[in-house]
Structure formats: C-alpha cells, structure tokens
Amino acid sequence: MSVVASNPDRARRGQGSKVLRRLRRSPHFVVGATLATIVVLAAIFAPLLTSADPYYQDYLAVLQPPGSPGHLLGTDAFGRDQLSRMLFGARVSLAVGITSVVMGLVVGVLLGLLAGYFRRLDRPIMMANDVLIAFPGILLAISIVAALGTSLINVIVAVAIFSVPTFARITRGAVLGVREADYVSSARAVGSSHTRILARTILPNILSPLIVYASLRLATSILTAATLSFLGLGAQPPSPEWGAMINQARTYLYSAPYLSVEPGVAIFITVLAFNLLGDSFRDALDPRSQ
Numbered sequence: 001m002s003v004v005a006s007n008p009d010r011a012r013r014g015q016g017s018k019v020l021r022r023l024r025r026s027p028h029f030v031v032g033a034t035l036a037t038i039v040v041l042a043a044i045f046a047p048l049l050t051s052a053d054p055y056y057q058d059y060l061a062v063l064q065p066p067g068s069p070g071h072l073l074g075t076d077a078f079g080r081d082q083l084s085r086m087l088f089g090a091r092v093s094l095a096v097g098i099t100s101v102v103m104g105l106v107v108g109v110l111l112g113l114l115a116g117y118f119r120r121l122d123r124p125i126m127m128a129n130d131v132l133i134a135f136p137g138i139l140l141a142i143s144i145v146a147a148l149g150t151s152l153i154n155v156i157v158a159v160a161i162f163s164v165p166t167f168a169r170i171t172r173g174a175v176l177g178v179r180e181a182d183y184v185s186s187a188r189a190v191g192s193s194h195t196r197i198l199a200r201t202i203l204p205n206i207l208s209p210l211i212v213y214a215s216l217r218l219a220t221s222i223l224t225a226a227t228l229s230f231l232g233l234g235a236q237p238p239s240p241e242w243g244a245m246i247n248q249a250r251t252y253l254y255s256a257p258y259l260s261v262e263p264g265v266a267i268f269i270t271v272l273a274f275n276l277l278g279d280s281f282r283d284a285l286d287p288r289s290q
Contacts, residue, residue: 022284029284032276039270043090052081054088054240063256074258076248078238082259085240086266092152092241093270096234097222100156104163105214111164112171113198117179126172132165141224145233152241155234159221170213174206181205208285216278219271226267242267 023029042049052071058079066074066082073082115125132140144158178184179202187201226243228234235241237248242263249259 026280029280035273046087052084054084089240096225100159103160108164108167112168116172116175212282219274
C-alpha cells in the first residue's frame with residue numbers, strides 16, 4: 001500500500017516543480033502576481049498607508065481635486081478622503097471575492113465529488129446544477145439578493161451560489177476521469193472507505209482545474225460584487241466599496257470625473273491581476289504544454 005500510494009505522491013511533487021518553473025518564466029504570472037500583491041498589501045496595511053478616516057465628512061473640503069493638500073486622490077461630495085476610501089474599499093472587495101469563491105468552491109467541489117463518484121447521486125445533483133446554470137450569472141445573483149435583501153452578506157451568498165454550478169461540473173468531470181484509475185482501484189482493494197478515497201486519493205489528483213477556475217472566478221466575483229453594489233443591491237452608503245463609490249459618483253461625472261475613474265481603475269487593476277494569474281495557472285498546469 002505504501003509503495004502504491006507513494007507513486008502518485010512523487011508524481012505530484014515532480015509536477016509541482018515543473019509548474020513552479022513554468023510560472024516563474026511566465027510574464028502573465030509576474031505581472032498578475034505583482035498587481036495582486038500590491039492590491040492585497042494595500043488592503044492589509046490600509047490603516048498605515050493613510051491617517052484619514054474613510055467615513056469622516058469634512059464639509060469644508062468638498063470635491064477637492066486630486067493633489068489637494070492632505071488629499072492625494074481628492075475628496076468626494078461629502079468631503080471624505082478618496083485615498084482612504086479606496087484603500088479600505090480594497091478590503092471590502094477582496095473580502096467579498098475571496099469569501100464567496102471559497103464558499104462556492106467548498107459546496108461545488110463536494111457536490112461534484114458526490115456526483116462523479118456515486119452513480120446514483122449523479123443525475124439528481126446534476127439536474128439541480130443544470131437549473132442553476134440555466135440562469136445568466138448576474139441575473140441569478142440579482143434575483144438572490146433581491147429575495148434575501150440588500151446587504152454585503154447577501155451579496156457574498158449570491159455570488160457563492162452563482163459560483164457553485166461550474167465548480168460542481170468541473171469537479172464531476174475530473175472525478176469521472178480518474179474514478180477507474182489504478183491508484184483508485186488499489187485504494188478500494190485494500191479496503192479504504194469512500195470518504196478516504198475521495199479526500200486522500202481522488203481530490204489531490206483533480207486540483208489543477210479547480211485552482212485555475214478558482215483564480216479566474218475570484219476576478220469574476222469581485223466584478224459581480226461591484227456590479228451589485230453599483231446597482232444598489234450590495235454595500236450600502238457610507239460603506240467604502242468600489243462599486244458603491246462609482247454609483248455615488250454618477251452625479252459628478254462631468255464636474256468631478258475622478259470620483260468614478262479612481263474606483264473604476266481599482267476594479268480594473270484587481271480583475272486584471274487575477275485574470276492574469278488564472279491564465280498563467282492554466283498554461284502552467286495544462287499537460288499539453290509539457
């Protein structure tokens with residue numbers, strides 16, 4: 001058993017070394033990782049990067065343009081510092097994106113494992129999955145938030161549910177591809193439980209497509225959450241969330257365009273970073289590129 005089990009382990013370690021070498025040589029990975037690191041560090045160290053309170057309203061400093069004394073990125077219609085709100089907004093956007101993707105990943109992978117491994121569960125799980133996939137993603141998220149109520153928590157739930165069907169479908173397909181592999185048959189032959197086979201034998205060998213999709217899904221989740229907040233269904237004022245900030249800046253598109261440009265650029269950079277990471281992971285993990 002130890003010899004049989006060690007072969008996939010050694011293969012995974014060798015594959016991991018090849019993946020790391022490919023990632024280091026990928027310009028997409030370098031750019032994406034750099035941008036993502038900047039955004040994450042800005043969110044983590046937001047209180048150290050600015051002394052301004054993102055909620056403090058200074059009516060003597062309303063609509064100050066970028067570069068004004070004490071306000072590097074200017075102020076909004078309530079005199080709130082834009083730089084502070086941008087930095088703390090990164091915390092909100094990343095928290096929503098990461099939490100929703102993790103929730104969708106856990107539920108989707110669990111359903112996909114069950115559907116792919118147990119034949120009797122395949123049809124009911126995938127029929128329910130197909131019902132969710134039939135709805136356009138953003139409309140499904142809007143419907144869920146409209147039913148649950150407007151709040152950031154409900155946005156996380158909506159985006160997570162929006163992510164579940166594809167995670168489940170990817171996982172099921174991967175499980176079907178390895179279910180009859182020799183190492184899985186060996187695990188069954190020595191009496192391993194279904195839970196152990198799924199968790200210790202199958203799951204580690206189907207992680208590649210899940211890693212790729214999760215990184216791409218993170219970008220989509222951040223953009224979806226910003227869209228919902230822009231529509232007034234997500235973060236509510238005065239929360240410093242990028243989509244909500246763009247919504248509040250609509251009135252000042254001509255008089256103070258920086259109010260919408262700055263959070264828009266932040267969303268663009270963040271989504272671009274995670275899309276580049278997803279593309280580089282896909283290229284590095286693709287067996288055809290070996």
